Amino acid sequence: MHPVRRQRLVLVVFVVLFSSAAIGLVLYALRGNINLFYPPSEVAAGLAPVGKPLRVGGMVEKGSIVRDDSSLRVSFRLTDYQSSVDVVYVGILPDLFDEDEGAVAAGKLNANGVLEATEVLAKHDENYMPPEVAEALKASGHDIKGKPI
Amino acid sequence: MIPEIGHFVLIVALCLAVLLTVVPMWGAWAGNARAMRLAPGLAIGILVFVAISYICLTWAFLQDDFTVKVVAGNSNSLLPVMYKFSAVWGNHEGSLILWILILASWTAAVAVFSRELPLIMLARVLSVMGAIGVGFMSFSLFTSNAFERLLPVAPLDGNDLNPLLQDPGLIIHPPLLYMGYVGFSVAFAFAIAALLGGRLDASWARWSRPWTNVAWAFLTLGIMLGSWWAYYELGWGGWWFWDPVENASFMPWLAGTALVHSLAVTEKRGLFKSWTVLLAIFAFSLSLLGTFLVRSGVLTSVHAFATDPERGLFILIFLAIVVGSSLVLYALRAPSVSSRVRFEWLSRESLLLYNNVVFLVATLTVLFGTLFPLLVDALGQGKVSVGPPYFNAVFVPLMALLAPVMGFGPTSRWKRDSWSRWQVRLAPAAIAAVACGITLPLLNAPYNIWVAIAVLLAAWLLFGLLQDIWLRMRTAKTAWAGLRRLTPSYWGMVLAHLGFAACIVGVVATSQYAIEHDLKMQPGDSRELAGYEFRFMSVAQVPGPNYVADEARFEVWRNGELLTRLAPQKRRYLASGQVMTEAAIDAGVFRDLFVAMGEPVGVEGAWAIRLHYKPMIRWMWFGAIMMAAGGFATVLDRRYRRQRVSDPAAASPGLAHGV
Structure with a gap:
């Protein structure tokens, strides 16, 4: 074979091997690390799997935030004004987490339908709302301030 | 009036950018040298007009002109002046103007510093950059006008800049x-x-x-x-x-x-x-x-x-x-x-x-x-x-x-090299790297295999570079003459690669050794973390220019000695009512101590407190600074300043028909 062609062939083989290894790595890493988003009404309807990593987003229900006196445990409810999901979280909540504000909780549902969150995200700007939450609210006929449309 | 001027000159800049896109490109195609020569002037003209526009917007912020929509939305009369400057790019519309200003500066810089380029090349380069400018200026003017007014009803005061952005960084x-x-x-x-x-x-x-x-x-x-x-x-x-x-x-x-x-x-x-x-x-x-x-x-x-x-x-x-x-x-x-x-x-x-x-x-x-x-x-x-x-x-x-x-890179030869040559040249570096990889992590028990690998790799880079520098300078008469022989682009490479090595160590050591505790503490409590004792002394109310803060006072003790005082804050910004955490950090070469306040919990003035011990985290940023310094150093290389037109024929427009 012509030396230039041989060099190209080796190069192509190397690139193919390397990228297949990378794709394998990507697929392996994706398997356990993607979280599906569920609006509260889908969770209430039993559409969300138990024990799998997922995210639930909605408005924090007024008067639902309960803090434990002796630890950093806190519980609250996320709602899309049709159904709501109980969430428990141990740790420090983001600064803009508040009742009647949008939030997304990531974690796993336990057998009682309570989301055991490992991460809670709130908006970080007055006018911003995570798109999933905005859509979930829209689906239940509310705008991002929680007012009926 | 000022915002209207800003808006107007931006439109002028857009027109110039259209000219810059079309005329020199046509000149390059048709072989018209006069058309091509317009390019540098147009590029500088665009910069002037965009700069005026940018200054007008900044002026609106400094003057608290709340009839301008972005000012009303992102500034406040109580905002410190420093942040009024940065509020210009703390929002979508203004940051786009900054983007355009920087693009115009790069374009003008090419026009000024690349005089040695063949005219046809310079015309084409500037023309392409002009086209990008057209894209962004129309984006700004048609979808995100920064100079939009809120008339006739303007607010008395602005909404304030997002507190997260009120920060020197x-x-x-x-x-x-x-x-x-x-x-x-x-x-x-x-x-x-x-x-x-x-x-x-x-x-x-x-x-x-x-x-x-x-x-x-x-x-x-x-x-x-x-x-x-x-x-x-x-x-x-x-x-x-x-x-x-x-x-x-x-x-x-x-x-x-x-x-x-x-x-x-x-x-x-x-x-x-x-x-x-x-x-x-x-x-x-x-x-x-x-x-x-x-x-x-x-x-x-x-x-x-x-x-x-x-x-x-x-x-x-x-x-x-x-x-x-x-x-x-x-x-x-x-x-x-x-x-x-x-x-x-x-x-x-x-x-x-x-x-x-x-x-x-x-x-x-x-x-x-x-x-x-x-x-x-x-x-x-x-x-x-x-x-x-x-x-x-x-x-x-x-x-x-x-x-x-990367260890082989600097010492390798173009075209053809041999394994045996590498073996001879890099054996000392390899041995030193392995020695470091095994011994250094022992300083911090328990032994961590990931840190060991990171130290091994970083040391391999470091010693490979040292070896290479030594090999390059050893034939010179004196060490100084040897070092002078190395070019700025070589030093740039050395800096950037060393920066990468520092990053590896920083990232891995921080991820592996960091200790993070979120806990409930009240004044009088103390907590030990990685040999440091954090004493929560008190909480005080502290007023700021445009916020009020709860400030937690911490003392950090080590071996019975007061090491430092840390005062994290929980700020409430007056205009927006937004709450913000201000962490307190004691920074060091080998470790950072980090305290931040969560929210008040329970009764008796207790707070949720974040205590972190972060070893070697500075190495990561220091490494990045070294990489950047390396990038800048390469520009000093003499060969970039001695740019001559290697092919005089290419400079003449007559060749343009080859397009």
Whole structure:
């Protein structure tokens, strides 16, 4: 074979091997690390799997935030004004987490339908709302301030 | 009146940019030297008008002109003056004006510093940059007018700047980041101009290289500042979240790193030409993609501005035009510029090729992880998010694959090298690296295998470089003469590679050894963490210029001695009522102590408190600064200043018909 062609062939083989290894790595890493988003009404309807990593987003229900006196445990409810999901979280909540504000909780549902969150995200700007939450609210006929449309 | 002037001069700048796009390009095509000579003047004219426009907007902020919509939305009469300056780019519309200003500056810089370029090349480069300017100026004027008034009913006071952005780090983070993003437009313009002229040679690479290195260095600094800001301002003590917007700045950096290395091969050996061009297109397209991701709000991110779909669509169309047309041009022209130079498998060319493959794969995996949620959503499979574990799982092994080869790089020869030569040259470095990898982690029990690997790799880079420096200078009479023999671009490479080594150690040591405690504490409590005793003394109310804060007073004791006092704050900003955490950090070369307040919990004045012990975290940012310094150092190289027209025929417009 012509030396230039041989060099190209080796190069192509190397690139193919390397990228297949990378794709394998990507697929392996994706398997356990993607979280599906569920609006509260889908969770209430039993559409969300138990024990799998997922995210639930909605408005924090007024008067639902309960803090434990002796630890950093806190519980609250996320709602899309049709159904709501109980969430428990141990740790420090983001600064803009508040009742009647949008939030997304990531974690796993336990057998009682309570989301055991490992991460809670709130908006970080007055006018911003995570798109999933905005859509979930829209689906239940509310705008991002929680007012009926 | 002032805002109207700002608006008007921006329109003038847009008209000039249209001229810059059309006239010199036509001149290059028709061989009209007069048309081509207009390009530098137009480029400088655009800068002047854009600068006036920018100053007008800044003036509106400084004067608290709340009839201007962006000022009313992002400033406040109580805002400290320093932040009124930075509030200009703390919002979508204003940051776009900054973007345009920086683009105009880069364009004018090319016009001023590249006088030695053949006229036809300069005309084409400036013309391409003018076209990019047209895109962004129309984006600003048609979808995001920064000078819009709120008349007749203007608010008495503004909404205030988002408190997260009221921070010194955020004053310089966006300008540096944009310098990097936009800087890649120069590399892009050079690539397109070269494709148009069909002249992809070593001199093209030599012209384009210093610009690319500087843009890359700015981007490095910008990303580093962003990470540093996230660390102390977001109050979580994290420094990288693989957030879509972080990825948006990281992808051009990865592609840019590949480009910087591939340009080296193109300049020195005339190889990988079409590949280099493709990388230049790729790096700039990723910058645009990053802009799209940040501005369109299609992805959930802690960074996203409040957005509107029209803007996203505009950038998407612009991106499609830029990528589409440059790829078509590439497809038409690239085959004619392929090279016929050979190299052996053990050579510097192959090592740099390896670098390119690794960085490209890294870029693509990050790109894939970032866009995967969009893909799944578009297929109607629900809304997913890809978390940091994915990125860590794919990215960390790739970087680990890079480091061993980096040790060989500097000492390797172009064209052909041999394994036995490497063995002789690098054996001492390898032995020293293994010794360090085994012994250094022993200083911090328990022994951690990941830290050991990181130290091994970093030491391998360090000793490989030291060995190489020594080999290069040993034939000189004195050590000083030997060191002087090394060029600035060599020192730039050394700095950047050492910076990478420092980053490896910093990232791995922080991730492995960090201790993070979130707990409930009340005044009088104390808690030990990694040998440091944190005593919670008291909580006090502290007034600020535009906020009131609860301040927790901590004393940190070690071995019975008072080490430092830390005072984290929980601020409540008056205008917006927004609450913000201000972490207190005791920074050190080998460890950071980090205290942040959560919320008040329970009774008796207790607070949720975050205590973090972060070893070696500074090494990461210090490493990034070294990388950037390396990028800047290369520009000092004399060969970039002695640019002569290597081929006088190319300078004459008569050759333009070759287009």
